[in-house]
Amino acid sequence: MLMALYGATNDSLCEEFVAAMRGEFEMSMMGELSFFLGLQVKESKDGIFLSQTKCCKKIFKKFEMENYKEESTPMSTSCFMDLDLAGTTVDQTKFRGLIGSLLYLTASRLDIMFALCLCARFQPNPKESHFKAAKRILKYLTGTTTVGLWPFHSPIHLFGYSDSDFAGCKLDRKSRSGTCHLLGSSIISWHSKKQACVALSNADAEYIAAVLKFSRSNNN
Amino acid sequence: MKINKVPLLCDNTSAINLTKNQIQHSRTKHIEIHHHFIKDHVSNGDCEVQFIETGRQLADIFTKPLAKDKFFFIRNELGILDSKYLA
DSSP, X not given: OOOOOOOOSSHHHHHHHHHHHXXXXXXXXXXXXXXXXXXXXXXXXXXXXXXXXXXXXXXXXXTTOTTOOOOSSSSOTTOOOOOOTTSOBOOHHHHHHHHHHHHHHTTTOGGGHXXXXXXXXXXXXXXXXXXXXXXXXXXXHHHTTTEEEOOBOOOOOEEEEEEEETTOOXXXXXXXXXXXXXXXXXXXXXXXXXXXXXXSSHHHHHHHHHHHHHHHHHHO | OOOSOEEEEESOHXXXXXXXXXXXXXXXXXXXXXXXXXXXXXXXXXXXXXXOOGGGOGGGGGTSOOOHHHHHHHHHHTTEEXXXXXX
């Protein structure tokens, strides 16, 4: 079974397309898009709202986190994460499951991207402190299940932002670069990645981040 | 749609100057060559690296844990909104 999504500015174009496709393939119409691969789509006059509320709730249920205290941010500013070799080991399968489930959410929730990627680095040997940090992301999500992306109509200007934290990773002193592209006021691409080489200065780290961003904008 | 020059916003003036300066400096020697390809694109006029103050740097959310106020500011600027407040 295959699924096809299509859209047009004109209704008659849509009908024409459906008629042409029906001639070639056996297909049924599902109507207006509202749910696709875990993404809930809500259309309005001003734009499209994409959220993953249902997916969020499923994860809370799976990890029995429905009645936890809410947190306002996914990660504490004083959070320090290292290998924590002295800490108690937690169930690796459970930790991996949690990270895996949360990764699904990054399709629309880029606000948890940074905290999640940091936790994901400790998957081979998860400790209690890492699990706590991952649970904090869940706690943040419990208060913000209805949050989602809202790309709305705005004048089209492409802007790229790039940033890096110099020697942010305490384990190997590598920097992390984060970049995003905004078309008008809607975010269209983003990434958060540890740089492959060790930067010797802040300018160096920022420079590498800018290059990564530019290579992305070229690919897109 | 034609976009002439893509503005890339960066909050570090030294990094911006590195993209403009075609001359190798002893302190930039260790930066791997493939990272310098942005210089070509800046000189070709494909992109322009501009300065943005740290307070308005939206990519901050992808690099460090932020305090509540700044986190909410960037989240809103990136168009991540609560459906409760939408009409």
